Amino acid sequence: MEQETTLDRITPLWDIFQLRRGHRFSTDDMACAWVAAATRPRATRLLDLGSGIGSVGLMTLAKLERPEATLTGLEAQEISFELALRTRAHNHLEERVRFFHGDLRDPEALPAEERFDLITGSPPYVPEGHGVLSPNSQRAHCRIELRGSIFDYAAAARRWAAPGARFVFVMAAKDPRTEDAPVAAGWTVLERVDWVFRWEQGPHIAVLVCARDEDGPHPSRVNRQVVVRGPDGEWTDAYMAFRADMGPGR
Numbered sequence: 001m002e003q004e005t006t007l008d009r010i011t012p013l014w015d016i017f018q019l020r021r022g023h024r025f026s027t028d029d030m031a032c033a034w035v036a037a038a039t040r041p042r043a044t045r046l047l048d049l050g051s052g053i054g055s056v057g058l059m060t061l062a063k064l065e066r067p068e069a070t071l072t073g074l075e076a077q078e079i080s081f082e083l084a085l086r087t088r089a090h091n092h093l094e095e096r097v098r099f100f101h102g103d104l105r106d107p108e109a110l111p112a113e114e115r116f117d118l119i120t121g122s123p124p125y126v127p128e129g130h131g132v133l134s135p136n137s138q139r140a141h142c143r144i145e146l147r148g149s150i151f152d153y154a155a156a157a158r159r160w161a162a163p164g165a166r167f168v169f170v171m172a173a174k175d176p177r178t179e180d181a182p183v184a185a186g187w188t189v190l191e192r193v194d195w196v197f198r199w200e201q202g203p204h205i206a207v208l209v210c211a212r213d214e215d216g217p218h219p220s221r222v223n224r225q226v227v228v229r230g231p232d233g234e235w236t237d238a239y240m241a242f243r244a245d246m247g248p249g250r
Contacts (some may be wrong), residue, residue, distance in 0.1 A: 005083070007090070010055060011062035012247040014091045017083045018053055025055035027195075027228075028170050028205055029122055030246050032056050035193055035207040036120045036168035037063030043118035044069045047160055049104045049153050051075045054084035054097075056120050059246065061096070072116070073099040074109055074156075076147055104156040105148050115162035121153040121169040150177050154185035158212070166190075167210040173203035182210045191222045199231045 003019050010016040010025065018024045037060050044066050048057030051073030061071045075081045081101045088097045102109030127149065150171055157167040167187055171178040173194050182189055187210035194203035203225070211218055228239045 003079075010058060014058055014062065014093075015087070016053060016055060016058065017086045017090070019079070019083070023052065023080070025053065027197075029055045030059060030242075031193070031195055031205065031207050031226075032120055032122055032168060032170040033059035033063065034242060034246055035191075035209060036060045036118060036166070039168060039191070039209045040118040040166050041065045043166075045116045045118070045162070046071045047110075047114075047116035047119045047157075048073045049119065049121040049156055050123060050147075051084065051099065052077070052080045052122070054087050054099065056122050058087070058097075060118070060120055062247075069096070071097045072110070072114070073097070074102055074104050075099060076101070076103045103147060105152050107159060110160060114160055115165075116160055117162050117165050119157040119161060119165060119167045121150075121157065121167070123148075123150045123153045123169065123171065125172040125175065150181040151184060154181045154187060154210075157210075158185045158187065161212055163212070164215055165212060168207065169210075170205055170207045173206040178206055178208065182208060186213045187211065188213050188216060188218050189221060190218060191224075194223075194225045196225060196227045196229075198229050199227065199233075 005017050006020050007015050007017055033056050042065050046057060046061055046069060051057050052075055054073055057071045057073050061069060073084060075084060081099060084099045088094060100110060153169060189208050189210050191209040193207045195205045196202060197204045226238055227236045230236045
């Protein structure tokens, strides 16, 4: 049976197809795109790993300053890949956006010569066997590490990174692998942005900006924080500014 979809605004100009009862784009995606576009605003070759329905890639592309910039997405789930293709066609982005159906752990998932100056990723956070596996396959793969972890994302980003590239990803803030994985793959962390959804709970997610080790010397690392709801339980001015900067979509 065909699953019901919705068509929702994700950027000031573009809409996105999503399953009504499946994985839908989130603040995590917006945070990753926001930081990625800010760190390489004039990038022209964008790669989104595990691109899902296309949310992170499209939001990043929309924020880049180069109108000739292109997006390549790589996604293993057939349902998400098909939704991304529908979104591309709906927004008439065939000349700027490509989606490949493949596993990011496969070195041949993209053409051998492909290299990118900005790479994004929003990997699943929960190791297999440690969380409740949703009966919805799309949701399950977006939450549980059924096709690899952040270590695989970092290695894939390294494989397709051009000289001077930046790798920007979002991950669970309190998971030590968030820091360990990029280092293991030959990345240097330049910036970490922790996102505090509720003041009393501390950081929930983190967005890291990484550069290839050999492209150094690198500037001193920057650590900063965005608080979504402050001690009073209200949205902060910083979060409201972030929402306004990202445009419609939530």
